[in-house]
Amino acid sequence: MMSQGATIKDVAQRAKVSEATVSLVLNNKASIRAETRQRVLKAVQQLNYHPRQAARGLASRKSGNIGFILTDDHFSRAEPFYTKIFLGTEFESRKFKYYILLTTVPRAFRIETDLPRFLRERNVDGVLLAGHVPNALSEHILKLKLPHVFIDFSPRHKQGNVVMMDNLLGAKLAMRHLFDLGHRRIAFIGGDLTHPSIAARLEGYKQALLEAQLEPAEDLIETVESNTTTDDGVHAAEKLLARGAHFTALFTANDAMAIGAMQCLKQHGRQIPVDVSIVGFDDIEAGTHAQPPLTTIRVDKEELGAAALRRLMEMIETKKELPGKVFTPVELVVRQSTAPPAA
Amino acid sequence: MMSQGATIKDVAQRAKVSEATVSLVLNNKASIRAETRQRVLKAVQQLNYHPRQAARGLASRKSGNIGFILTDDHFSRAEPFYTKIFLGTEFESRKFKYYILLTTVPRAFRIETDLPRFLRERNVDGVLLAGHVPNALSEHILKLKLPHVFIDFSPRHKQGNVVMMDNLLGAKLAMRHLFDLGHRRIAFIGGDLTHPSIAARLEGYKQALLEAQLEPAEDLIETVESNTTTDDGVHAAEKLLARGAHFTALFTANDAMAIGAMQCLKQHGRQIPVDVSIVGFDDIEAGTHAQPPLTTIRVDKEELGAAALRRLMEMIETKKELPGKVFTPVELVVRQSTAPPAA
DNA sequence: TTATTCTATTAAAGCGCTTTAATGAAAAAC
DNA sequence: GTTTTTCATTAAAGCGCTTTAATAGAATAA
Numbered sequence: 001m002m003s004q005g006a007t008i009k010d011v012a013q014r015a016k017v018s019e020a021t022v023s024l025v026l027n028n029k030a031s032i033r034a035e036t037r038q039r040v041l042k043a044v045q046q047l048n049y050h051p052r053q054a055a056r057g058l059a060s061r062k063s064g065n066i067g068f069i070l071t072d073d074h075f076s077r078a079e080p081f082y083t084k085i086f087l088g089t090e091f092e093s094r095k096f097k098y099y100i101l102l103t104t105v106p107r108a109f110r111i112e113t114d115l116p117r118f119l120r121e122r123n124v125d126g127v128l129l130a131g132h133v134p135n136a137l138s139e140h141i142l143k144l145k146l147p148h149v150f151i152d153f154s155p156r157h158k159q160g161n162v163v164m165m166d167n168l169l170g171a172k173l174a175m176r177h178l179f180d181l182g183h184r185r186i187a188f189i190g191g192d193l194t195h196p197s198i199a200a201r202l203e204g205y206k207q208a209l210l211e212a213q214l215e216p217a218e219d220l221i222e223t224v225e226s227n228t229t230t231d232d233g234v235h236a237a238e239k240l241l242a243r244g245a246h247f248t249a250l251f252t253a254n255d256a257m258a259i260g261a262m263q264c265l266k267q268h269g270r271q272i273p274v275d276v277s278i279v280g281f282d283d284i285e286a287g288t289h290a291q292p293p294l295t296t297i298r299v300d301k302e303e304l305g306a307a308a309l310r311r312l313m314e315m316i317e318t319k320k321e322l323p324g325k326v327f328t329p330v331e332l333v334v335r336q337s338t339a340p341p342a343a
Numbered sequence: 344m345m346s347q348g349a350t351i352k353d354v355a356q357r358a359k360v361s362e363a364t365v366s367l368v369l370n371n372k373a374s375i376r377a378e379t380r381q382r383v384l385k386a387v388q389q390l391n392y393h394p395r396q397a398a399r400g401l402a403s404r405k406s407g408n409i410g411f412i413l414t415d416d417h418f419s420r421a422e423p424f425y426t427k428i429f430l431g432t433e434f435e436s437r438k439f440k441y442y443i444l445l446t447t448v449p450r451a452f453r454i455e456t457d458l459p460r461f462l463r464e465r466n467v468d469g470v471l472l473a474g475h476v477p478n479a480l481s482e483h484i485l486k487l488k489l490p491h492v493f494i495d496f497s498p499r500h501k502q503g504n505v506v507m508m509d510n511l512l513g514a515k516l517a518m519r520h521l522f523d524l525g526h527r528r529i530a531f532i533g534g535d536l537t538h539p540s541i542a543a544r545l546e547g548y549k550q551a552l553l554e555a556q557l558e559p560a561e562d563l564i565e566t567v568e569s570n571t572t573t574d575d576g577v578h579a580a581e582k583l584l585a586r587g588a589h590f591t592a593l594f595t596a597n598d599a600m601a602i603g604a605m606q607c608l609k610q611h612g613r614q615i616p617v618d619v620s621i622v623g624f625d626d627i628e629a630g631t632h633a634q635p636p637l638t639t640i641r642v643d644k645e646e647l648g649a650a651a652l653r654r655l656m657e658m659i660e661t662k663k664e665l666p667g668k669v670f671t672p673v674e675l676v677v678r679q680s681t682a683p684p685a686a
Numbered sequence: 687t688t689a690t691t692c693t694a695t696t697a698a699a700g701c702g703c704t705t706t707a708a709t710g711a712a713a714a715a716c
Numbered sequence: 717g718t719t720t721t722t723c724a725t726t727a728a729a730g731c732g733c734t735t736t737a738a739t740a741g742a743a744t745a746a
Binding site: 005050051052053054055056057058063065072075076077078079080083084086087090094097099100101102103104117118120121122123285286 | 348393395396397398399400401406408415418419420421422423426427429430433437440442443444445446447460461463464465466628629
Binding site: 351363365367372397398400404 | 731732733734735736
């Protein structure tokens with residue numbers, strides 16, 4: 001066993017103050033004379049002192065941990081979307097001296113068997129819920145009265161504590177870009193509308209049309225029920241073509257579907273962007289490899305995770321609910337899948 | 344604040360024993376009468392008692408945490424290879440009542456700024472290092488004398504504490520499959536040979552040839568220096584073609600490169616598998632989407648993570664180094680990228 | 687029978703912090 | 717000059733466990 005390092009006692013002795021003072025300084029609690037504070041901080045540095053989380057947690061009855069929960073399929077899917085959100089969270093947590101406990105739950109979640117251990121043991125001071133989490137889980141967390149923030153999702157019964165990318169704005173940016181290029185007949189492909197992000201993007205599509213004095217045409221909107229995968233994009237595009245819809249541009253609810261739709265359109269002899277311009281949403285890696293590279297709306301995933309953590313920290317510190325949503329910025333990224341409509 | 348749940352005191356009272364006995368039962372330490380043990384366990388259940396990690400950690404001077412370290416680029420790359428390893432670890436950790444703290448370090452790692460917080464604060468009882476981690480980091484951990492296991496990588500200076508997939512066997516399985524189909528001229532494409540897995544796969548390729556009484560031909564082996572990405576696969580295949588190498592089958596060091604090589608070969612008019620059979624390694628998702636779907640060697644990533652955790656647990660419990668490598672099983676998965684050579 | 691060894695249980699100390707009430711000194715108010 | 721208030725610091729209790737030495741009783745050996 002190695003030496004276990006300095007304790008608060010060592011620091012107190014070296015700084016010639018009581019242990020209480022050291023603690024007070026380190027947590028900037030009470031009013032401490034500037035000179036005393038300096039003395040303590042110097043001793044801390046010299047001894048390379050780090051408070052033991054266990055001791056701190058026992059005394060203050062806080063765990064110093066935050067739980068990060070998402071479904072296993074979200075976490076291990078090919079596009080590292082939630083992975084990056086997690087990284088943003090983890091990075092931000094360093095500033096707050098919190099540790100993140102990441103765990104996944106199955107989509108077919110059952111309280112009795114699948115409840116994360118840190119919830120059973122109450123070993124977290126708050127939780128982050130990323131993406132579409134099972135209803136039984138979010139309801140359980142509400143019951144626990146545990147501080148929590150939803151990321152890129154919000155359960156039906158619930159208004160606040162949500163951090164989202166600005167889907168409405170993103171959709172409008174995409175549409176304005178297409179308008180600016182001269183497009184007027186713009187189709188929309190979406191998926192699972194129970195997901196608030198997808199629904200908001202469709203809403204943005206419609207609002208943008210209205211703002212441009214255009215009437216949303218039902219036959220230009222295709223929302224497959226299932227999901228939002230590349231395959232779903234293929235199917236949706238096929239349906240659009242099958243019913244002979246006429247459009248010069250396509251806005252899809254995410255990049256995965258955009259890539260699928262692009263494949264399908266090319267297969268049917270449509271050239272991108274000459275015959276059809278396409279704009280996606282999310283800015284996933286695969287979009288940059290598409291042929292042609294996909295114009296899209298960039299979402300800052302790391303910032304999404306960081307913003308959620310900050311919000312949770314605030315809730316934990318103030319012990320208050322913080323209703324209302326937080327929106328993180330989005331940005332148009334123009335690549336080669338968009339161009340003016342062919343004359 | 345919610346009620347904080349039962350403590351060991353409550354359990355002791357209800358079971359009419361001392362707190363020490365409860366602790367002893369829960370950690371199966373001393374010899375306890377069966378009847379007493381039952382009484383304690385019953386009380387634990389009735390009160391839904393869970394020991395506080397903080398209290399336990401403070402008293403036993405263990406953190407109850409395991410650190411999981413990998414580089415950020417490994418973690419957030421498109422293929423969820425390490426993500427799945429992590430999931431295997433996290434799942435397995437539940438059995439041992441340990442929590443996993445996942446963190447990433449930059450590839451350009453510097454001790455002063457990038458050392459994971461849980462190492463500075465000594466807040467983990469051991470660490471798992473996944474994939475190619477910076478040398479400065481692994482050396483630092485050796486110095487700390489902290490129990491640790493490398494996953495799918497081992498640093499230069501170090502023999503033991505490594506968990507790997509069985510690369511040598513996997514390569515031989517791939518080669519035998521090609522032999523069985525009738526191939527004799529089999530090329531190899533590899534990348535970064537400083538990675539032990541890639542080196543072992545090349546070694547397996549050579550051994551398999553020798554076992555089949557064939558001489559490895561230098562001009563059939565192409566190992567690009569840089570990396571092991573899809574693009575590297577394209578380049579390697581191009582070099583192979585450029586020098587007019589003649590082969591009916593191709594074994595690549597991983598699926599990513601296999602996919603790249605496949606693209607390249609198709610571009611040059613070679614039909615897969617009619618003109619060239621291809622076998623990859625890893626069984627990544629993208630391989631199933633390739634045209635044709637890729638024959639490959641499946642690696643059980645979850646098991647890799649689980650095995651590493653078990654090994655680490657053993658090291659922590661026995662307080663001993665466990666030198667020697669552990670190999671997890673691999674398996675041949677035949678899809679449509681392999682066929683007998685054209686007559 | 688008495689001494690010895692086992693077995694099962696517990697008392698008590700201690701892990702390293704936080705937190706609150708108490709204290710003393712200095713400043714402000716009377 | 718005395719009382720009150722404010723400021724800076726600390727003593728001491730306690731958070732909920734683990735661990736070790738001590739103890740008492742039962743079983744075995746002498």
